[in-house]
Amino acid sequence: MSIPSKTSRSIRTSTAVLFLALWVALLVLVLYNRQGLADWWALRHYQAPAAVAQLATDDTMTQYARRVFYVNEPQLQPKTDFKECPVGREQAAILGCYHSNQAGIFILAVDDPRLQGIEQVTAAHEMLHAAYDRLSTKQKKSVDVMLEDYYRHDLHDPDIIAQMNAYKKSEPDAVVDEMHSVFGTEVTKLPAPLEQYYKRYFTNRQTVAGYYTKYEAEFTSRRQTVKADDAKLAVMKKQIDSEQSDLQKQNGELQARQAQLDSYKQNGDIGDYNAGVPGFNSLVESYNDQVAALKGLIAQYNQLVSTRNSIALEAQQLTNEITTQVSPISQ
Numbered sequence: 001m002s003i004p005s006k007t008s009r010s011i012r013t014s015t016a017v018l019f020l021a022l023w024v025a026l027l028v029l030v031l032y033n034r035q036g037l038a039d040w041w042a043l044r045h046y047q048a049p050a051a052v053a054q055l056a057t058d059d060t061m062t063q064y065a066r067r068v069f070y071v072n073e074p075q076l077q078p079k080t081d082f083k084e085c086p087v088g089r090e091q092a093a094i095l096g097c098y099h100s101n102q103a104g105i106f107i108l109a110v111d112d113p114r115l116q117g118i119e120q121v122t123a124a125h126e127m128l129h130a131a132y133d134r135l136s137t138k139q140k141k142s143v144d145v146m147l148e149d150y151y152r153h154d155l156h157d158p159d160i161i162a163q164m165n166a167y168k169k170s171e172p173d174a175v176v177d178e179m180h181s182v183f184g185t186e187v188t189k190l191p192a193p194l195e196q197y198y199k200r201y202f203t204n205r206q207t208v209a210g211y212y213t214k215y216e217a218e219f220t221s222r223r224q225t226v227k228a229d230d231a232k233l234a235v236m237k238k239q240i241d242s243e244q245s246d247l248q249k250q251n252g253e254l255q256a257r258q259a260q261l262d263s264y265k266q267n268g269d270i271g272d273y274n275a276g277v278p279g280f281n282s283l284v285e286s287y288n289d290q291v292a293a294l295k296g297l298i299a300q301y302n303q304l305v306s307t308r309n310s311i312a313l314e315a316q317q318l319t320n321e322i323t324t325q326v327s328p329i330s331q
Helices: 006-032 034-043 050-058 063-071 118-134 137-153 158-170 172-186 192-198 205-266 270-322
Strands: 075-077 096-099 104-108
Touching: 034 063, 050 063, 050 075, 050 118, 063 118, 096 118, 104 118, 118 172, 118 205, 137 172, 137 192, 158 172, 172 205, 205 270
Parallel strands: 075 104
Antiparallel strands: 096 104
């Protein structure tokens, strides 16, 4: 029986070590990139619908963000089929939702051309929820510090502050998660560290924020117009009430003077009667002029009410496009 040479044993040992090293390297690679491999496996047969792919393109999603988006197999659903998102989970208008653990993204389909961009912002918002869900504990701590620092020191937009206050009440344990989505899609300018962070998801985040600014203006402009009209109407109503009161007083005085003139005439006091007629007629003319002016003011008031209600109705219709839970602007 031959005895293996030292050279043969050395070769076999080196080969074993090499294979072991390769297995260790492969294991490290798998552990380090397990999310990427899981994504590859989940997407191996997935073909994004054209509308979903267009949303990703419109939002300038990076390759990584697009992968996060697609893993959740996003669905654009009309209002009649939009039942995957819990009612009242976020705010009055439920535009979309993300199911945790990469279990799905659902987006309300909105066809009204005045609200063009709302689907894009919702898609980006929900993708960022999914992305935040993937962050490690260490990464979340770092990102949370940036988000909270911006919120405490640099956020001045009253609408977004109102959103955060609403989330504090409805989802107190998910406020920073919501900051992550809201700031990334609705704030035009962020501090440099946050802008750098969001580059992993968007090649041009301003595009997404621009969509938000455009469609939100459709609501805010109408609300501001209604508010301004209400202020004008309040002033006009006060003026109308004052003039009506004054005319009622004048009417009483005119009736008294008319009775006096009638008394002069009946008693044959022609001199007093003739002396009083010119002054009485002048008062009547002035009274009639004021009545005509008041009618004009009332007509203006009614026209403004009509215009105001028309704009309020438009605002209501826009709200109805995106939610069944509406808070109407009072007529």
